[in-house]
Each structure stands twice: as structure tokens, then as C-alpha cells.
Amino acid sequence: MTTSHSGSTRYRERVDSVSKDILRNVRFNQGFILWMGFLTAVLAVCLFAYTIQLRKGLGVTGLRDITSWGMYIANFVFFVATSLVGMLISSVLGLIGFKWVKPIARIAEIIAVAFASIAGLIIISDMGRPDRLPNVFIYGRVQSPILWDVTVVTTYFLVSLMLWFIPMIPDLAIAKTRLNGRPAFLVKAYELLSINWVGHKKQVKTLNEAGRILLILIVPLAFAIHTVTSWLFAVTPRAGWDSSIFGPYFISGAFVSGTSAVIIAMFFYRKSYKLEKYLTDFHFEKIGRVLALVSIVYIYFNINEFLVPGYKLKTLDEIHLKELLAGEYAPLFWGVQLLGLLIPVILLLFKQFRKPLPMVVIASFVLAASWLKRYIIVVPPQAHPFLPVQNVPVEWIVYTPTLIEIAISVAPLVLALMIITILSKLFPVLPIHELAEEETLAVDGHETDLAHIDETAVYNEEKKANNN
Amino acid sequence: MSEKKKKENPEDSKIDEILESSRRDFLKMVGIVGAASVAGGAAIYSGYRHEKAKSSGETIKVLTEDNRLVEIPKDQVKDYKPDLKVLQTRGRLGIKGKKWVMVIDLSKCRNARKCVAACQGAHHLRPYEYHINTLVMQESKNTPAYYMPKTCQHCDNPPCVSVCPVDATFKRQDGIVLIDNERCIGCRFCMAACPYSARMFHWQEPLDAEADKGKEYDVELNVPQKKGTISKCLFSADRVREETLPYCVSACPNGVFYFGDENENAVTNGTTKETVMLSELLEKNAGYRILDELGTKPRVYYLPPKNRIFDFKQGPATEYKETT
Numbered sequence: 100m101t102t103s104h105s106g107s108t109r110y111r112e113r114v115d116s117v118s119k120d121i122l123r124n125v126r127f128n129q130g131f132i133l134w135m136g137f138l139t140a141v142l143a144v145c146l147f148a149y150t151i152q153l154r155k156g157l158g159v160t161g162l163r164d165i166t167s168w169g170m171y172i173a174n175f176v177f178f179v180a181t182s183l184v185g186m187l188i189s190s191v192l193g194l195i196g197f198k199w200v201k202p203i204a205r206i207a208e209i210i211a212v213a214f215a216s217i218a219g220l221i222i223i224s225d226m227g228r229p230d231r232l233p234n235v236f237i238y239g240r241v242q243s244p245i246l247w248d249v250t251v252v253t254t255y256f257l258v259s260l261m262l263w264f265i266p267m268i269p270d271l272a273i274a275k276t277r278l279n280g281r282p283a284f285l286v287k288a289y290e291l292l293s294i295n296w297v298g299h300k301k302q303v304k305t306l307n308e309a310g311r312i313l314l315i316l317i318v319p320l321a322f323a324i325h326t327v328t329s330w331l332f333a334v335t336p337r338a339g340w341d342s343s344i345f346g347p348y349f350i351s352g353a354f355v356s357g358t359s360a361v362i363i364a365m366f367f368y369r370k371s372y373k374l375e376k377y378l379t380d381f382h383f384e385k386i387g388r389v390l391a392l393v394s395i396v397y398i399y400f401n402i403n404e405f406l407v408p409g410y411k412l413k414t415l416d417e418i419h420l421k422e423l424l425a426g427e428y429a430p431l432f433w434g435v436q437l438l439g440l441l442i443p444v445i446l447l448l449f450k451q452f453r454k455p456l457p458m459v460v461i462a463s464f465v466l467a468a469s470w471l472k473r474y475i476i477v478v479p480p481q482a483h484p485f486l487p488v489q490n491v492p493v494e495w496i497v498y499t500p501t502l503i504e505i506a507i508s509v510a511p512l513v514l515a516l517m518i519i520t521i522l523s524k525l526f527p528v529l530p531i532h533e534l535a536e537e538e539t540l541a542v543d544g545h546e547t548d549l550a551h552i553d554e555t556a557v558y559n560e561e562k563k564a565n566n567n
Numbered sequence: 568m569s570e571k572k573k574k575e576n577p578e579d580s581k582i583d584e585i586l587e588s589s590r591r592d593f594l595k596m597v598g599i600v601g602a603a604s605v606a607g608g609a610a611i612y613s614g615y616r617h618e619k620a621k622s623s624g625e626t627i628k629v630l631t632e633d634n635r636l637v638e639i640p641k642d643q644v645k646d647y648k649p650d651l652k653v654l655q656t657r658g659r660l661g662i663k664g665k666k667w668v669m670v671i672d673l674s675k676c677r678n679a680r681k682c683v684a685a686c687q688g689a690h691h692l693r694p695y696e697y698h699i700n701t702l703v704m705q706e707s708k709n710t711p712a713y714y715m716p717k718t719c720q721h722c723d724n725p726p727c728v729s730v731c732p733v734d735a736t737f738k739r740q741d742g743i744v745l746i747d748n749e750r751c752i753g754c755r756f757c758m759a760a761c762p763y764s765a766r767m768f769h770w771q772e773p774l775d776a777e778a779d780k781g782k783e784y785d786v787e788l789n790v791p792q793k794k795g796t797i798s799k800c801l802f803s804a805d806r807v808r809e810e811t812l813p814y815c816v817s818a819c820p821n822g823v824f825y826f827g828d829e830n831e832n833a834v835t836n837g838t839t840k841e842t843v844m845l846s847e848l849l850e851k852n853a854g855y856r857i858l859d860e861l862g863t864k865p866r867v868y869y870l871p872p873k874n875r876i877f878d879f880k881q882g883p884a885t886e887y888k889e890t891t
């Protein structure tokens with residue numbers, strides 16, 4: 100058993116060094132407290148704005164009978180869209196077998212969990228009677244796309260949460276013995292959450308199977324959640340929404356916003372968590388290609404979405420397109436299409452731009468444009484209904500978001516950032532055991548037989564030795 | 568309905584019929600609710616005025632839900648006032664055997680907006696909150712404009728009903744689409760789905776919120792209106808239950824509106840009170856439905872705006888200001 104033993108020792112050393120790098124960030128330092136304090140303060144302002152809305156009604160927003168869905172719904176679509184990246188990276192790319200997604204997968208899941216959990220709240224902020232939320236469960240009608248949305252968003256959130264948690268179980272087991280100096284409750288939590296993981300053969304098998312099932316399960320689920328979201332619009336006859344490609348159009352757009360969010364997160368973790376060793380230029384180069392690819396697919400759907408109605412120019416489509424391409428929304432539209440889609444793709448085709456710094460700049464543009472794009476999808480088609488808008492106050496005709504509305508729309512972002520911060524401050528952001536394994540693979544030329552490595556046993560032995 | 572009788576008293580005969588069926592419906596409803604509370608399952612007919620019984624031995628004959636004539640002591644007769652449960656149940660059921668339709672003759676509309684005012688008065692709305700709105704329509708540059716009163720179209724394939732997540736907006740057996748403001752969650756999906764922009768939302772506290780406090784909510788009138796929920800044209804479901812024409816229909820001074828039962832193939836003009844054959848009216852005048860091509864199957868028909876005024880002049884535009 101000598102080979103196995105030395106392999107095990109070497110693996111343990113690697114685990115030691117990797118976990119040192121990664122667990123370094125699991126702590127409540129001053130930065131964390133200040134940041135959370137800042138977020139809490141902003142959230143308090145947003146919540147105050149929401150209490151005004153609760154008291155006075157949705158009239159405090161710029162919404163009126165003509166444009167009755169605005170920023171909140173755009174925000175909702177954006178959040179659902181961005182959360183889809185968890186599925187893209189862990190499932191699609193992971194199942195295909197790309198090894199480089201390993202250190203990124205958990206980051207993608209953190210984003211998925213944060214954004215999917217908040218999406219539901221946004222809908223509540225848009226409801227005229229949030230107090231009647233239980234009605235959705237009491238009187239829910241399966242025919243309504245809203246019900247489909249509620250169901251799939253919740254399921255997607257839960258599965259994403261499991262996809263974040265389950266692959267982390269070995270890490271928790273590794274980490275629980277290495278958390279000296281951290282608050283006792285955290286160590287206890289790790290103890291509890293690692294659910295007796297010792298790396299036994301059977302455990303590894305169960306873990307891998309569970310992970311695999313979830314990875315497969317989440318693919319149709321993710322497609323469902325965003326297709327259904329697109330149907331909230333596509334099932335209505337309005338020009339600009341009445342489109343049969345809205346499902347794929349939304350999904351391809353979702354990958355664009357999600358990937359750019361992951362890039363920004365990667366850049367941030369790399370810098371402030373000092374993870375340059377694990378989130379390398381190579382990873383950025385790869386994810387840069389992914390962003391270019393998904394953006395190109397999205398451009399393709401954009402061409403379909405605008406060229407086909409633009410060719411036929413049915414009366415209402417014409418009004419809608421004119422307003423988008425040359426009218427009131429033209430600056431926004433072209434800004435989004437050029438700065439947030441076309442130019443990023445062109446830049447990303449060059450190797451020099453697939454480096455961390457240029458990419459985080461590009462990704463920021465893409466992400467901001469993704470939000471605005473949702474706004475363009477949601478708002479303008481309502482301005483020109485089938486029948487003319489007459490005999491109403493002027494404020495009703497053009498939708499302009501109010502300050503209160505903007506403040507309430509910021510809340511979800513703050514909440515998502517809080518969740519991301521907590522998840523990545525309390526738990527390892529990168530997969531320790533997988534990184535250690537990878538290193539072993541790279542150095543030893545073969546995979547570590549994890550089944551022979553009993554972390555707890557090793558730890559207990561160590562402890563005994565120390566006590567003596 | 569004989570031709571002669573119709574001429575003599577066209578409305579009465581029609582109303583008689585409505586009355587008959589509505590009375591039966593009503594009794595059924597009273598039966599449902601009353602069975603529990605009144606001993607013997609006999610329900611009380613509301614048409615009777617409450618009279619103080621002079622002697623305790625006096626009885627009164629009452630028709631029950633199942634058409635039995637029974638006698639009960641007179642001093643036990645109480646005036647019947649439907650409570651929320653009754654209002655909600657009968658409001659959802661609608662009136663059996665009826666299929667309400669409206670015909671709007673565009674050639675007669677002079678934009679008096681009396682329909683709008685009557686409707687807003689009945690439903691406690693602000694001047695810019697509409698169940699019915701008259702619009703200036705113009706198909707092309709070369710055709711003169713005309714006025715078009717626009718109500719909810721009470722579609723037989725209503726997109727709003729399909730998308731509502733909680734069944735707050737629903738289609739009744741008599742063709743009317745209503746909204747239950749006790750249930751609506753205010754998601755406004757129905758507004759997004761409605762191609763006729765027929766729906767309005769209470770963005771703020773409704774006009775008469777203060778005055779209507781404590782009133783029993785009547786789904787057929789949508790009063791009291793409720794903040795954060797939807798409202799829209801109800802085909803005056805409360806009026807048709809009482810065998811009267813809708814508020815807008817009877818308010819029009821120009822004879823624009825006809826209202827009636829498709830099953831009877833008869834509609835009554837709100838101004839002249841003349842009852843005519845629906846099919847004939849539509850056929851002779853080339854009646855049509857708006858945005859029919861969307862497959863919504865509206866229950867509101869329009870008669871084309873013939874004899875248009877060629878130099879169409881619109882009165883001075885009213886400015887609408889948001890009020891609290």
C-alpha cells in the first residue's frame with residue numbers, strides 16, 4: 100500500500116496548499132463588515148421607497164394604464180436571464196467535459212442562486228396587491244403563464260442551490276478542520292453541512308450521481324424558466340411581443356448577460372481574493388470565447404427578431420420598429436446593440452481583448468446593455484396599442500420611471516449582492532478538492548483515487564499525534 | 568314574442584322575460600344561502616316589502632327555490648339583502664339562458680360623452696378613468712374621422728381571462744367578462760394581454776374610497792373600487808340583473824347603443840327603446856367587430872360610420888389632469 104499512501108500524502112499536501120489559498124477569504128474582516136453595512140444602508144433606503152409604494156399604491160411609479168409594465172418587469176426578466184448562467188456553465192459546458200469550467204462552476208452557481216432567489220421578490224414589488232400573494236396558491240390557474248413562471252423559478256432556484264451545495268460537500272469536510280480562528284458557529288455549520296463526508300467510495304459515488312442528475316435536470320428547467328418568462332409577452336398580440344422566436348431569443352440573451360456577470364465576478368474574486376493562481380488568464384481566455392459565442396448566437400436571433408417584421412412592415416410593427424430604430428428609443432436601442440453586443444463581439448474575437456482587464460470592461464458594458472435591452476423589450480411595445488390612446492392625462496402617454504420606482508428597482512441588485520457576498524465570504528468560492536485533484540492529475544499524470552483518502556481519519560490521526 | 572305585442576310595449580315584454588328568468592335565478596340563489604339559515608329550507612322572496620305583522624297568526628305565501636308555494640308566519644318575513652357571499656356567487660354564475668350583446672351604431676355618435684359620464688358616475692370613477700371611452704378614429708388620411716365609443720368587448724375568447732393567474736377575471740355563462748376585486752392580485756397581465764386597452768388599473772386610492780367604505784362589494788358593479796386592482800366595463804351586470812339597460816346605453820341621447828340577448832336575437836335601443844332583430848340589424852348595416860382577426864370573438868358589434876361629417880371638426884380638446 101505504499102504507493103497509495105504516498106499518493107494520499109501528496110494529495111493531502113495539495114489540499115493543504117489549495118485550501119490555504121481559498122479559505123483565506125472565509126472570514127469576517129473589516130472589509131466585509133463595511134461592505135455589508137453599506138449594502139444594508141442602501142437597502143434601507145430602497146425599502147423605505149417601497150413602504151411609500153405600499154401606502155400610496157403603484158401610482159407612485161411612472162406606470163399607468165398605457166404602459167402598465169415597466170422597470171420592475173424589465174428587472175425581473177433581467178434577473179431570471181442572468182441566473183441562467185449557472186446552467187450554461189456547470190451543465191452544458193461541464194457535461195460536455197470542458198475541464199476549465201471547474202473553478203468557475205461554483206461562481207456561476209452563486210450567481211444563479213442569488214439572481215433566481217431575488218427574481219420572485221421583484222414580481223412582488225410589481226404587484227398591486229402584494230398582500231394577496233397567497234391567492235396565487237389558493238386560486239392558481241394552470242392556464243396562466245404567471246403560474247408556470249412561479250413554479251419554474253422556484254424549482255430552478257432550489258436546484259441551483261443544490262448544485263452549489265452538493266459539489267461543495269467534500270470542500271466543507273476538508274475545510275472544517277482548517278478553520279482555526281473563525282467563529283465557532285461557522286465551524287459548527289461546516290461540520291453540519293458536510294454531513295459526515297469522509298470521502299468513502301460509496302459517498303463519492305452518491306455525490307457524483309446526485310450531481311450528475313441535477314446537472315441534467317437543470318437543463319430543461321433552465322430552458323423552461325426563461326421560455327416561460329418570454330411567454331409572458333409572447334402570448335399577447337401586441338406588436339413587438341407577438342413573436343414566435345421569443346423563447347430562444349430570451350434564452351440566447353440570457354446567456355449573454357449571465358456570462359458577462361460571471362466574468363465580472365471572476366475578475367473581482369481574482370483580484371480581491373488573490374486567486375490569480377486558480378483563475379488564470381487561460382480561464383479568462385476561455386470564458387471570453389464563450390461570451391463571444393453566445394453573443395453571436397444572440398445577434399443571430401436579434402436579426403431574426405427585427406429583420407423579419409421589418410421586411411413585412413405590418414402597420415403596428417412599423418410604428419414599433421420606427422420608434423425603436425429611429426424614434427424615441429433609438430439612442431437606447433443602438434447603444435445597446437452596438438456597445439453591448441456588436442462591438443464586444445468584434446473585440447472578443449481578438450486575443451488581446453480576452454485578458455482579464457479588457458474583458459471585465461467589456462463584460463460591464465454587456466451586462467449594463469443586457470439590462471437596458473430588457474427595458475427596450477418590455478416598455479416600448481406598450482406605447483402603441485391597437486386602439487388610439489385618448490382623453491387621458493399627458494403623463495399617462497409616455498412612461499418615465501420615477502425616483503421611487505428606481506429606488507425600488509435597485510433593491511433586488513443590493514439583495515443579490517448581499518447573497519453573493521455572504522455565500523462567497525462564508526464558503527469557499529472555488530472547489531478545493533477539485534483543484535487539488537486537478538493539480539495531482541497535472542503532476543502525477545493520473546487521477547487521485549479519492550476513495551482511498553479519508554480526510555477525517557487523516558485529521559484524527561494528526562490530532563492524536565499532536566496530543567501525544 | 569308577437570310583432571304586435573312588441574310594438575305595443577316592446578320593452579315590457581322583453582323585460583318580462585328577463586324578469587322571469589332572473590327571478591328564478593334569484594330564488595335559486597336565495598335558496599342556496601337561505602337553506603342554511605331559514606328553518607324548513609324555505610327562502611324568502613325579496614320583492615315583498617317588510618310589513619309589521621298585526622297579529623302573530625298571519626301567514627304569507629312564499630315561492631321557494633324549487634317552485635313550491637309555502638306559507639310562513641308574516642312576522643318572520645325579513646327584507647332580503649344579499650351579503651358578500653351571495654353577491655360573489657351569483658356574480659360569478661351570471662344569468663342563465665342569456666347571452667348579452669351590444670351593438671354600437673357609429674353613424675349616430677356625436678361624442679356627447681353622456682355614456683362616459685353615466686358610467687363613471689355609476690362605477691365611482693374619475694373623469695380620466697374609463698370603462699367606456701369615446702375615441703376619435705380615422706382609418707386613413709382620405710377618410711373623415713368618426714367617434715367610436717369603446718367598451719370592454721366581452722370576448723368569447725378573452726385573452727385577459729386566459730392569462731389571469733388567479734381566476735380573478737372570468738367569463739360568465741351570459742357572456743359577460745367580470746373582475747373579482749376581492750381576488751385580483753394586481754399583476755396587470757390582463758392589461759398587457761387585452762388588445763382593446765379596455766382595462767384600467769387603480770394606481771391610487773379610488774375616487775370614492777372614503778365614501779364607499781363599509782359597503783358590501785358587488786362584483787357586478789365593481790363598487791367599492793379597490794386600490795391596486797383592475798376595473799373595466801361590466802356590461803352593467805347589476806343593471807341587467809334588474810332587467811334594465813346598461814348605464815351607458817340608456818344615457819346616450821343619440822341612439823347609438825343597442826343592448827340585448829343574442830339568444831332572443833333581439834336588441835333594444837337605449838334612446839328610442841325600440842327593440843329590433845339583432846341579426847337583421849347587423850346584416851342590413853354591415854355590422855362588424857373590431858380586431859376580429861385576433862380571434863377574440865367580441866360580443867360588441869359596431870355598425871359602420873356611414874354619413875360621416877366631411878369636414879370633421881373636433882371640439883376643443885379637454886385637458887385631463889391627474890387628481891387624488
Ligand code: SF4
Pocket residue numbers: 727730731732733734735736746750751752753754755756757758796797
Ligand atoms: S391584474 Fe388582476 S384580473 Fe388582471 S390578470 Fe392580474 S390578477 Fe387577474
